[in-house]
Amino acid sequence: MKKGETLLHIFSQHPETFVSGEEISRSLSISRTAVWKQINKLREAGYEFEAVPHKGYRMVSKPDAIQPVALIQALGTSMMGSRLKVLGSTTSTQDEARALAEDGAPEGTLVIAEEQTGGKGRLGRKWFSPAGKGVWMSLILRPNQPLQDTPQLTLLAGVAVCRAVRKMTGLDAGIKWPNDLLVDRRKICGILLESAAEEEHVRYCIVGIGISVNLDETDYPPELQGVATSLKIASGTTVDRTQLIAAVMVEFETLYELYCSQGFQPIASLWEALSVTLGESVTIKNIYGDEVHGVAAGISAAGALLVDMGDGRQVPVFSGDVELKR
Amino acid sequence: MKKGETLLHIFSQHPETFVSGEEISRSLSISRTAVWKQINKLREAGYEFEAVPHKGYRMVSKPDAIQPVALIQALGTSMMGSRLKVLGSTTSTQDEARALAEDGAPEGTLVIAEEQTGGKGRLGRKWFSPAGKGVWMSLILRPNQPLQDTPQLTLLAGVAVCRAVRKMTGLDAGIKWPNDLLVDRRKICGILLESAAEEEHVRYCIVGIGISVNLDETDYPPELQGVATSLKIASGTTVDRTQLIAAVMVEFETLYELYCSQGFQPIASLWEALSVTLGESVTIKNIYGDEVHGVAAGISAAGALLVDMGDGRQVPVFSGDVELKR
Numbered sequence: 001m002k003k004g005e006t007l008l009h010i011f012s013q014h015p016e017t018f019v020s021g022e023e024i025s026r027s028l029s030i031s032r033t034a035v036w037k038q039i040n041k042l043r044e045a046g047y048e049f050e051a052v053p054h055k056g057y058r059m060v061s062k063p064d065a066i067q068p069v070a071l072i073q074a075l076g077t078s079m080m081g082s083r084l085k086v087l088g089s090t091t092s093t094q095d096e097a098r099a100l101a102e103d104g105a106p107e108g109t110l111v112i113a114e115e116q117t118g119g120k121g122r123l124g125r126k127w128f129s130p131a132g133k134g135v136w137m138s139l140i141l142r143p144n145q146p147l148q149d150t151p152q153l154t155l156l157a158g159v160a161v162c163r164a165v166r167k168m169t170g171l172d173a174g175i176k177w178p179n180d181l182l183v184d185r186r187k188i189c190g191i192l193l194e195s196a197a198e199e200e201h202v203r204y205c206i207v208g209i210g211i212s213v214n215l216d217e218t219d220y221p222p223e224l225q226g227v228a229t230s231l232k233i234a235s236g237t238t239v240d241r242t243q244l245i246a247a248v249m250v251e252f253e254t255l256y257e258l259y260c261s262q263g264f265q266p267i268a269s270l271w272e273a274l275s276v277t278l279g280e281s282v283t284i285k286n287i288y289g290d291e292v293h294g295v296a297a298g299i300s301a302a303g304a305l306l307v308d309m310g311d312g313r314q315v316p317v318f319s320g321d322v323e324l325k326r
Numbered sequence: 327m328k329k330g331e332t333l334l335h336i337f338s339q340h341p342e343t344f345v346s347g348e349e350i351s352r353s354l355s356i357s358r359t360a361v362w363k364q365i366n367k368l369r370e371a372g373y374e375f376e377a378v379p380h381k382g383y384r385m386v387s388k389p390d391a392i393q394p395v396a397l398i399q400a401l402g403t404s405m406m407g408s409r410l411k412v413l414g415s416t417t418s419t420q421d422e423a424r425a426l427a428e429d430g431a432p433e434g435t436l437v438i439a440e441e442q443t444g445g446k447g448r449l450g451r452k453w454f455s456p457a458g459k460g461v462w463m464s465l466i467l468r469p470n471q472p473l474q475d476t477p478q479l480t481l482l483a484g485v486a487v488c489r490a491v492r493k494m495t496g497l498d499a500g501i502k503w504p505n506d507l508l509v510d511r512r513k514i515c516g517i518l519l520e521s522a523a524e525e526e527h528v529r530y531c532i533v534g535i536g537i538s539v540n541l542d543e544t545d546y547p548p549e550l551q552g553v554a555t556s557l558k559i560a561s562g563t564t565v566d567r568t569q570l571i572a573a574v575m576v577e578f579e580t581l582y583e584l585y586c587s588q589g590f591q592p593i594a595s596l597w598e599a600l601s602v603t604l605g606e607s608v609t610i611k612n613i614y615g616d617e618v619h620g621v622a623a624g625i626s627a628a629g630a631l632l633v634d635m636g637d638g639r640q641v642p643v644f645s646g647d648v649e650l651k652r
Contacts, residue, residue: 095428098428102421102424122524122525123524123527124524144614145614146614146644146645147473147476147521147523148474148644150473150523150525151525151526154525178525192524192525193524193525194522194523194524194525194529195473195522195523196520196521196522196523197473197476197520197521197522197523198448198449198450198518198519198520199448199476199477199480199504199518199519199520199644199645200477200644200645201449201613201645203520287527288470288471288472318472318474318525318526319472319525319526319527
């Protein structure tokens with residue numbers, strides 16, 4: 001990208017105007033064919049050019065890349081995002097964050113990627129993470145608490161992202177247990193909480209957050225169309241990802257401080273207020289093959305979903321997939 | 327160690343006899359000083375030499391190194407130890423095993439080191455792991471179970487090692503909750519269970535096992551003398567580490583199969599039979615600063631220690647340090 005950067009420099013000197021291929025060729029001491037190749041490389045990176053014979057190239061738009069400097073300015077947090085790693089393409093921000101956590105990275109370290117080639121979803125699924133279109137990030141937490149309390153953090157993460165999305169877009173986002181975000185009953189965000197423990201003590205948690213921000217319907221593979229949506233599709237406008245990341249970090253920090261000082265109860269209340277699951281008939285399947293059918297009644301003190309079985313029993317469910325019956 | 331290996335070859339051709347420095351110098355085409363340096367390197371690795379002026383060097387003893395080939399022959403298991411990584415010196419076999427587990431290493435993968443330079447104990451402590459004197463190893467498990475059941479594996483590991491030690495040495499080893507092994511009320515083994523989870527599902531567990539095998543009293547730093555002991559100190563004889571590792575793996579495999587097919591109850595019964603904690607007045611401190619005082623009464627279905635509080639209440643304790651009052 002050394003040559004690509006110089007090419008960008010030329011266009012930044014000629015905003016909105018055409019620059020001839022010959023002029024670029026001369027400035028960079030490369031052939032006309034090499035100029036064309038460099039332009040195409042930039043197109044692949046999300047830059048758009050108008051090319052007109054005898055006039056040359058004009059830069060029409062830049063990609064909406066996440067800029068670390070702009071993000072740092074936007075953050076306004078003291079801990080969350082206090083250490084940043086912004087990557088172009090990576091296999092999975094969860095794996096990047098885990099490696100950092102094992103190396104001793106502090107609480108609040110945030111890993112962001114423009115693209116994930118092996119993005120991970122819950123229950124071993126893949127997470128569709130195309131370049132430049134979403135917020136794919138992983139946050140390191142080091143809560144001083146026993147392992148059995150981690151389901152509470154799963155719910156806290158859902159509340160944080162839901163509040164940020166609502167504030168940024170005005171969309172009526174709701175939480176499907178445990179922490180999927182839905183708009184118009186379609187998924188716009190998935191959250192994956194991974195944890196590492198020594199016996200019963202949490203060493204660290206990694207909160208993976210995937211928000212489908214500026215995807216168009218045609219960006220989705222067929223199997224996701226109708227199931228997934230994006231903030232852009234739902235709101236009709238492009239959303240600034242840098243500002244969205246900052247908003248999520250602000251909400252996360254506020255809620256995490258509340259959680260550390262006052263415990264889980266206020267988080268549970270906020271979760272219940274944003275839930276689209278409570279009061280619904282649900283079927284929950286977990287990866288061990290167990291199924292629970294009943295009515296989602298509330299959140300337990302430990303962070304489990306309480307399911308009314310219809311026979312007076314209330315069963316706590318910690319993990320699984322919810323199917324809402326309507 | 328290329329030259330060291332050739333030096334070893336020379337001594338293996340002259341068992342029990344002296345080889346002159348001049349002869350070695352000639353054979354390896356190195357200076358007399360270089361020979362002396364090579365001899366010292368081997369001494370550091372645990373070889374012992376007698377050096378007599380005008381006669382040369384005689385190898386007195388070889389280190390009792392763990393030999394992968396001999397171990398594979400001794401194992402007799404189908405899963406535990408089916409993949410082996412035997413290291414000379416490493417920071418921590420837990421870290422090595424974790425890296426392998428993240429790379430997809432299968433259940434039963436075993437990492438062994440002759441020496442750990444940063445051996446880890448429970449509750450953030452260090453574990454003294456000098457070269458060639460102990461069994462320092464980490465076993466990867468991938469149990470298909472929820473996170474809340476991992477305390478059961480902590481106890482299972484203690485039972486497996488205790489049974490292996492008893493069979494190999496005849497020593498009256500007992501388990502201090504949760505899984506320290508004591509002989510003559512001094513510690514001979516520590517076990518550390520680390521786990522990685524995705525939400526409530528265990529991705530893998532790493533069982534770290536440190537057995538002080540052939541340490542002499544003088545091998546211990548002052549702060550461990552009187553607190554720690556070794557199989558050699560307690561039994562009066564050197565124990566074959568390769569055979570001991572094989573014995574632990576056999577016991578582990580048997581118990582793990584029992585656990586996977588019949589659940590925790592039979593493991594709990596075996597643990598209770600080997601326990602030196604049950605029936606004792608105990609104080610248990612955890613890392614959050616909580617303390618519980620009472621009489622250790624039994625093991626709960628979830629794997630917690632049940633403590634009789636003396637007022638009719640029985641409290642389950644999952645993690646902490648036990649102090650036995652006598």
